[in-house]
Amino acid sequence: MNRYEPSQSRYGAMEYNRCGRSGLKLSVISLGLWHNFGGVDNFEHSRTLIRRAFDLGITHFDLANNYGPPPGSAEENFGKILKRDFASHRDELIISTKAGYLMWPGPYGEWGSRKYLIASLDQSLMRMGLEYVDLFYSHRPDPDTPLEETMGALDQIVRSGKALYVGISNYSAEQTRQAVHILKSLGTPCLIHQPKYNMFDRWIEDGLLHVLWEEGVGCIAFSPLAQGLLTDRYLKGIPKGSRASKPHGFLRPQHITEEKLAKVRQLNDLAKRREQSLAQMALAWILRHPTMTSVVIGASKVSQIDDAVGLLKNPGFAQEELQAIDTILAG
Numbered sequence: 001m002n003r004y005e006p007s008q009s010r011y012g013a014m015e016y017n018r019c020g021r022s023g024l025k026l027s028v029i030s031l032g033l034w035h036n037f038g039g040v041d042n043f044e045h046s047r048t049l050i051r052r053a054f055d056l057g058i059t060h061f062d063l064a065n066n067y068g069p070p071p072g073s074a075e076e077n078f079g080k081i082l083k084r085d086f087a088s089h090r091d092e093l094i095i096s097t098k099a100g101y102l103m104w105p106g107p108y109g110e111w112g113s114r115k116y117l118i119a120s121l122d123q124s125l126m127r128m129g130l131e132y133v134d135l136f137y138s139h140r141p142d143p144d145t146p147l148e149e150t151m152g153a154l155d156q157i158v159r160s161g162k163a164l165y166v167g168i169s170n171y172s173a174e175q176t177r178q179a180v181h182i183l184k185s186l187g188t189p190c191l192i193h194q195p196k197y198n199m200f201d202r203w204i205e206d207g208l209l210h211v212l213w214e215e216g217v218g219c220i221a222f223s224p225l226a227q228g229l230l231t232d233r234y235l236k237g238i239p240k241g242s243r244a245s246k247p248h249g250f251l252r253p254q255h256i257t258e259e260k261l262a263k264v265r266q267l268n269d270l271a272k273r274r275e276q277s278l279a280q281m282a283l284a285w286i287l288r289h290p291t292m293t294s295v296v297i298g299a300s301k302v303s304q305i306d307d308a309v310g311l312l313k314n315p316g317f318a319q320e321e322l323q324a325i326d327t328i329l330a331g
């Protein structure tokens, strides 16, 4: 592949939101490496996707220890891409990783103990060839580990210089409030929460968003397109190469119900009237919340990244449009 020269105009194409009450800004669109960057994927294509994202002003790349498949391979591939293409751009990037889900066998390979979180981050740094990540997450709450231990590990990780900021993912509103307070008492603020949020899954509207706003914590929505369902991807069946067609895809054909598709068709018509794609409307709808810092999308094609960034041309909603969306979703 050619030597990579990032686009000179990359910072003109994107917007950046302040993350809660921190000093850090994130691109409103971030790229996640859960799918399409693993050992099973074409490395040069993954590399093209990262290059394109950065050319469009996307500065935030989201990983986790277990992304692949096989687990760990997305971090390995990203490390190679960093070394080959981004060696002189490290300070322009916000790289996150996480630990919480099963990564290695035995009692120390998942959940939220200090033992697991610190060992996992050390492994992630090795795989990516980094000295530190910008952001490290507790990937899920652990019902059997005291929250003080998990948050204490995050505090220690920041103090040891292995992460600049820490965050939490998949914590409920109440767990979030407690976690934020413990971190605050330790002197390490919680930068951000990463919950699932999209038109089909609105749980964060019932408390979590309010807690984040009150506490000054940022929010980055994962699976903002419901893994591709909230686009035109599945309107004419399950295309070859789509996530739902892949054996390791987390979106299964049975999730694509006729009931969901009926809503997607109506949403697609509404998006057309707004002169944007359904993906753009679905992302803009998430970013309408003032607490929302960014959406972390997945992409298997360059055109999908281009499409997402195009939302910036029409990010606002009339009150009637928001009501129409609510009506479709409730139908």
Ligand SMILES: NC(=O)c1ccc[n+]([C@@H]2O[C@H](COP(=O)([O-])OP(=O)(O)OC[C@H]3O[C@@H](n4cnc5c(N)ncnc54)[C@H](OP(=O)(O)O)[C@@H]3O)[C@@H](O)[C@H]2O)c1
Pocket (backbone or CB within 6 Å): 031, 032, 033, 034, 035, 062, 063, 139, 169, 170, 194, 221, 222, 223, 224, 225, 226, 227, 228, 229, 231, 232, 233, 241, 242, 243, 244, 279, 296, 297, 298, 299, 300, 301, 303, 304, 305, 307, 308
């Ligand atoms: N914290 C957590 O627990 C957690 C859990 C899950 C994900 N995440 C993070 O969130 C990131 C995004 O998750 P996700 O991949 O589920 O996000 P998503 O944006 O909801 O779905 C991405 C998929 O949608 C399709 N797509 C994207 N843009 C499109 C467009 N413009 N038109 C048509 N189809 C389009 C593509 O599917 P095809 O592959 O079919 O083309 C793409 O792979 C992950 O990479 C990860 O970083 C975090």
